[in-house]
Amino acid sequence: MRLLCVSNGxxxxxxxxxxxxxxxxxxxxxxxxxxxLVGEGIVYRRAGLPIxxxxxxxxxxxxxxxxxxxxxxxxxxxxxxxxxxxWQAMGGWTRLAGRSSVVxxxxxxxxxxxxxxxxxxxxxxxxxxxxxxxxxxxxxxxGSHRFEGWSGSVYLPWERWLMGRTRCRAVFPRxxxxxxxxxxxxxxxxxxxGNPMMDGLQGDLPDCLLPIEDEPLQVLxxxxxxxxxxxxxWQRIIAAIDLWLxxxxxxxxxFRAAIAPxxxxxxxxxxxxxxxxxxxxxxxxxxxxxxxxGTATLELGAGCFWSWAKAAHFAIATAGTATEQVVGLGKPVxxxxxxxxxxxxAFAEAQTRLLGPSIRWAKEPAEVPGLIAALLSDPxxxxxxxxxxxxxxxxxxxxxxxxxRMLRVLGDLTDSSVTKTGD
Numbered sequence: 001m002r003l004l005c006v007s008n009g010x011x012x013x014x015x016x017x018x019x020x021x022x023x024x025x026x027x028x029x030x031x032x033x034x035x036x037l038v039g040e041g042i043v044y045r046r047a048g049l050p051i052x053x054x055x056x057x058x059x060x061x062x063x064x065x066x067x068x069x070x071x072x073x074x075x076x077x078x079x080x081x082x083x084x085x086x087w088q089a090m091g092g093w094t095r096l097a098g099r100s101s102v103v104x105x106x107x108x109x110x111x112x113x114x115x116x117x118x119x120x121x122x123x124x125x126x127x128x129x130x131x132x133x134x135x136x137x138x139x140x141x142x143g144s145h146r147f148e149g150w151s152g153s154v155y156l157p158w159e160r161w162l163m164g165r166t167r168c169r170a171v172f173p174r175x176x177x178x179x180x181x182x183x184x185x186x187x188x189x190x191x192x193x194g195n196p197m198m199d200g201l202q203g204d205l206p207d208c209l210l211p212i213e214d215e216p217l218q219v220l221x222x223x224x225x226x227x228x229x230x231x232x233x234w235q236r237i238i239a240a241i242d243l244w245l246x247x248x249x250x251x252x253x254x255f256r257a258a259i260a261p262x263x264x265x266x267x268x269x270x271x272x273x274x275x276x277x278x279x280x281x282x283x284x285x286x287x288x289x290x291x292x293x294g295t296a297t298l299e300l301g302a303g304c305f306w307s308w309a310k311a312a313h314f315a316i317a318t319a320g321t322a323t324e325q326v327v328g329l330g331k332p333v334x335x336x337x338x339x340x341x342x343x344x345x346a347f348a349e350a351q352t353r354l355l356g357p358s359i360r361w362a363k364e365p366a367e368v369p370g371l372i373a374a375l376l377s378d379p380x381x382x383x384x385x386x387x388x389x390x391x392x393x394x395x396x397x398x399x400x401x402x403x404x405r406m407l408r409v410l411g412d413l414t415d416s417s418v419t420k421t422g423d
Contacts, residue, residue, distance in 0.1 A: 002097055005034040006114045007106040011321045012127055013043035015196045016106040022403035035090055037110060053089030094118045100413045109159050116162050123170045123406055124163060129154045131178045132354050139177060153181050160185050166423040169409040172402050175392055193401035194394030198328045200306055201396045210382045211313045216252035220308055222317035225260035226342060233318035233338045234268050238275050240336060240368035245296055247369045255298040256308040268300060318343045327358040328393030330386030334360045334371050358388050
């Protein structure tokens with residue numbers, strides 16, 4: 001069976017690859033190709049999947065929906081030409097496709113539209129939209145955001161139309177609430193399998209406990225993954241923890257900054273030294289630098305996210321996917337608005353709706369000490385973080401569950417009655 005992965009973002013590429021890897025474990029006969037619509041397809045390149053079209057990183061990093069300025073910069077950067085070349089490349093791939101071919105679309109309406117236009121059977125993994133953007137824990141509409149749900153769902157009628165075509169064999173929403181709402185229109189093809197974002201977790205979910213007063217606080221720092229935005233985000237995080245440490249001069253704190261692979265640690269280390277953090281050297285292969293200031297220690301490294309996230313009491317973040325994963329672990333997160341293109345105030349506000357009571361949103365670094373103090377003084381809230389994380393992100397193992405379902409719904413693609421151009 002030939003399979004084309006169409007996705008629009010680094011996180012979406014990663015989810016597509018997780019699902020494809022689970023499919024290959026069950027059926028090694030898949031002939032794979034990929035079409036990353038945003039970015040350079042690094043995940044696919046590392047996995048050895050052929051990329052069928054040009055790739056290019058746009059100025060927005062894929063976040064054109066944040067404001068018109070980002071879209072304009074992308075258009076000037078060649079977005080229309082790139083999209084046209086990608087559209088043509090997909091057409092070339094589908095012309096060679098036989099009946100035993102399928103498109104896996106991961107992301108939002110753009111890869112979904114590509115999949116529909118292919119004329120082939122397709123599967124959609126919806127990562128960009130959740131009913132939690134519009135609804136509370138119980139599914140009720142959230143006040144001022146209710147107008148956004150004018151059609152009854154966060155998915156608009158034309159998106160539901162694309163998901164409702166006969167050739168769309170399965171839809172995997174990102175959470176249970178979204179699956180329940182979508183099932184009102186698509187009862188036969190919406191499957192609640194969880195969110196592959198949590199599949200990197202090894203071992204059991206950690207306990208989420210209010211820190212004991214005399215033990216060191218363990219805090220995860222997440223500045224994001226996109227350069228140069230990450231540099232400004234890091235400065236805002238440093239300013240926030242500086243203010244917080246001044247308010248708790250005697251408390252021992254262990255900060256661990258989980259840095260995305262490929263980022264220049266030197267830029268972040270220089271920012272720490274400029275803020276009077278003293279470099280202490282290296283501790284291990286996975287920790288590049290250790291810094292100290294007063295009773296606080298800060299470890300800066302890559303490749304440690306899951307172990308550090310499991311050990312943390314809470315996180316301070318200017319990140320998207322990593323913040324969701326920490327919430328999925330049952331941990332609270334203090335977020336700080338940045339300048340973008342990703343972590344703007346609009347993005348941060350939407351993230352508070354998506355992730356609910358696990359998020360404490362600071363519009364400026366100066367608000368962080370007060371939010372942390374309130375968090376640590378509220379023992380009643382802590383037991384709910386684990387329940388909220390499981391409800392919003394689901395249990396690990398989503399890719400395996402999706403792969404099992406995909407093999408069942410695609411089982412007839414070798415049947416001669418399946419055509420390439422049907423609905």
